[in-house]
Amino acid sequence: DQQVKQNSPSLSVQEGRISILNCDYTNSMFDYFLWYKKYPAEGPTFLISISSIKDKNEDGRFTVFLNKSAKHLSLHIVPSQPGDSAVYFCAASGSISSNTGKLIFGQGTTLQVKP
Amino acid sequence: DAGITQSPRHKVTETGTPVTLRCHQTENHRYMYWYRQDPGHGLRLIHYSYGVKDTDKGEVSDGYSVSRSKTEDFLLTLESATSSQTSVYFCAISEGRAPTEAFFGQGTRLTVV
Numbered sequence: 534d535q536q537v538k539q540n541s542p543s544l545s546v547q548e549g550r551i552s553i554l555n556c557d558y559t560n561s562m563f564d565y566f567l568w569y570k571k572y573p574a575e576g577p578t579f580l581i582s583i584s585s586i587k588d589k590n591e592d593g594r595f596t597v598f599l600n601k602s603a604k605h606l607s608l609h610i611v612p613s614q615p616g617d618s619a620v621y622f623c624a625a626s627g628s629i630s631s632n633t634g635k636l637i638f639g640q641g642t643t644l645q646v647k648p
Numbered sequence: 649d650a651g652i653t654q655s656p657r658h659k660v661t662e663t664g665t666p667v668t669l670r671c672h673q674t675e676n677h678r679y680m681y682w683y684r685q686d687p688g689h690g691l692r693l694i695h696y697s698y699g700v701k702d703t704d705k706g707e708v709s710d711g712y713s714v715s716r717s718k719t720e721d722f723l724l725t726l727e728s729a730t731s732s733q734t735s736v737y738f739c740a741i742s743e744g745r746a747p748t749e750a751f752f753g754q755g756t757r758l759t760v761v
Contacts, residue, residue: 567749574754575755576752577691578752635681636691636750640688
């Protein structure tokens, strides 16, 4: 049972345009959400996070939006750059259920930004 | 970059043989995790540790065991490797008390033939 789902395996956008990556979750106990970026042959690197008490968090070109009622979050990248081409993983954690820092990941979305 | 080293980086082994992967950290983080990455599944938690000699199972723990005798080292052992365990394995560390992010190593690509 996939608790965190990224239903789009891939996304292709033009350089300079907006990239929107989506993520859905089923467990209402999740209250902390993260996005990781992964290049080939490297480990995932932390990109941005959001707590369930917020509905938006922004860091430079990256913005994460959280819609708790829909159990949906999205990552916006504006403007997209060729160096953003990577696999993006959505992850969720429950700070109430445990404080072990365990993360549940989605399947990943491969973003390609074309010059 | 967080100080996490995985070894080996690549390994090919035969079905039925035991394999041990090592994760070493220099950050003194309490929590350590082993994940595997497979196409269509993302990253799945195998086992994690919340202190020396304290470990627990993740969502895909069958066929794997772990040990943590020192804060800095977390070992993942495949008791008898199978082809279904061909994967990329990532170690991660975290201060643990959520909300917090985890930091990942560079991965070990394991092929079981």
